Amino acid sequence: MDANAEAICCEIEGKLGYPCFVKPANAGSSVGISKAENREGLIDALNNALIYDSKAIVEEFVKGSEIECAVLGNDNPQASGVGEVVPCNDFYDYDAKYNRGDDSVICIPANMNPALAQQIREYAIEVYKVMDCSGLSRIDFFCDKSTGKIVFNELNTLPGFTVISMYAKLWAQEGLAFDALVDKLIDLAFDKFASKQRKY
Ligand SMILES: Nc1ncnc2c1ncn2[C@@H]1O[C@H](COP(=O)(O)OP(=O)(O)O)[C@@H](O)[C@H]1O
Ligand SMILES: [Mg+2]
Structure with missing residues (x-):
């Protein structure tokens, strides 16, 4: 992982923690959306979302x-x-x-x-x-x-x-x-x- 990706993951972990949701900024039908439970899952989720859009959204897990x-x-x-x-x-x-x-x-x-x-x-x-x-x-x-x-x-x-x-x-x-x-x-x-x- 390059230094920038490491910094992004650390920021997400500090602000949102796990689990978190990763989505392509522009999609639908749950395409490209993953629930990340840990660092490895987060990297996979970001790579997956970025297949569908050049921007990804990461959100805190919302219970409800x-x-x-x-x-x-x-x-x-x-x-x-x-x-x-x-x-x-x-x-x-x-x-x-x-x-x-x-x-x-x-x-x-x-x-x-x-x-x-x-x-x-x-x-x-x-x-x-x-x-x-x-x-x-x-x-x-x-x-x-x-x-x-x-x-x-x-x-x-x-x-x-x-x-x-x-x-x-x-x-x-x-x-x-x-x-x-x-x-x-x-x-x-x-x-x-x-x-x-x-x-x-
Ligand atoms: N922040 C979140 N916390 C908990 N579950 C989520 C969150 N965001 C999305 N989900 C789950 O993922 C599904 C798809 O996400 P959503 O944002 O509705 O995208 P889409 O536009 O593809 O329907 C939701 O219906 C829900 O089950
Ligand atoms: Mg939806």
Whole structure:
């Protein structure tokens, strides 16, 4: 290992410790993501993430349930109720999402305190507005149900629409069926396009 890599590992160990999560800065579907448990794992994880992007993100391990919220709209976005993913692997890696998707459990609504779920919905709207989203996004959090601590994980501007994907299921739970959801998304896209045209 060269001196620079040694310094990077020492900094990560000092600031975050183990386990930590290493991700390509720009990817999805858990591609290139690893949980590093020690120095050797960290080096492997960094090399793996850097296959997919020239930048890697290293995060502290966050303990908590994986809670997702679907947001829909342009200027006046609405949040669905929240759902929970219980991965069949140690974390929700590619294998747990796509190869063993049937073994990972999706709970809609999430089994949690309604006030905590409401707080997550409000945070989801806040994130959506801060990031200036339009149309749709799925906003994912970690939540420690015993302490009530909520940590924002990521924003998915184009969430999956596979049979296991949460976005459409969350809206179906709110009474918005798949075809009506798609119609709504098309209307929102036309509205956004029209409002952009007016600006120039
Ligand atoms: N900081 C973290 N602490 C604990 N688990 C994490 C952390 N970051 C990611 N994970 C796990 O890795 C999975 C994929 O990471 P995520 O950031 O959601 O990337 P992707 O965009 O590929 O879905 C998450 O669903 C979760 O299971
Ligand atoms: Mg994710």
